[in-house]
Amino acid sequence: MNDSALFNQLRAGSGSRARATQAPVAGVSRRLARRKAASRKAASRKGAAVVEFAFVAPVLVLMVLGSIDVGQSISVSQVVNDASRAGAREASRDRATDTAQVSNAVTSYLQQNFPNVAAETLAGHTPITVADRAGTAVNGDMNALQTGDAVSVTVTLQYESVRWTPGFPGLSNSAFTTTTVMRRE
Numbered sequence: 001m002n003d004s005a006l007f008n009q010l011r012a013g014s015g016s017r018a019r020a021t022q023a024p025v026a027g028v029s030r031r032l033a034r035r036k037a038a039s040r041k042a043a044s045r046k047g048a049a050v051v052e053f054a055f056v057a058p059v060l061v062l063m064v065l066g067s068i069d070v071g072q073s074i075s076v077s078q079v080v081n082d083a084s085r086a087g088a089r090e091a092s093r094d095r096a097t098d099t100a101q102v103s104n105a106v107t108s109y110l111q112q113n114f115p116n117v118a119a120e121t122l123a124g125h126t127p128i129t130v131a132d133r134a135g136t137a138v139n140g141d142m143n144a145l146q147t148g149d150a151v152s153v154t155v156t157l158q159y160e161s162v163r164w165t166p167g168f169p170g171l172s173n174s175a176f177t178t179t180t181v182m183r184r185e
Helices: 003-012 017-092 099-113 119-124
Strands: 128-131 150-158 175-183
Touching: 017 099, 017 128, 017 150, 017 175, 099 119, 099 128, 099 150
Parallel strands: none
Antiparallel strands: 128 150, 150 175
């Protein structure tokens, strides 16, 4: 007997009292059974979502950390470029008489941009080369360079020395090298 027929019987007053009290309970129990089935489906779907997340989460974490590492490497490359420019600017001034002044300008710029890295670490991982227009390395005295002569400063920085997230193999053992050429004043 369906719900509407049972309702009509109750409304009309026909049928036994026991039947009338059982019918709404039977209708309610069917609805509860449907709700329980829907709840079981939802619970199994939640379980599937947890399993999917377990597969996707490590990939997402690696992608985020990899993006951070690539972004930092681009930033470090720009800092090395700027440090080379600061060294070349110092070397181009007529007051620069020694390559140590150029090295100090480069190291000072790097220390300003990498405050959490020890100065000794930066100095040990950053070879700085000053060269004349012929490409010959100038060691020490720069007084032989004349006004108008081109002077180049090459800065190489090992990325591992300033890296935030070690362990990603794509950028391991990489070095950023920049050469800037300016004319002596």
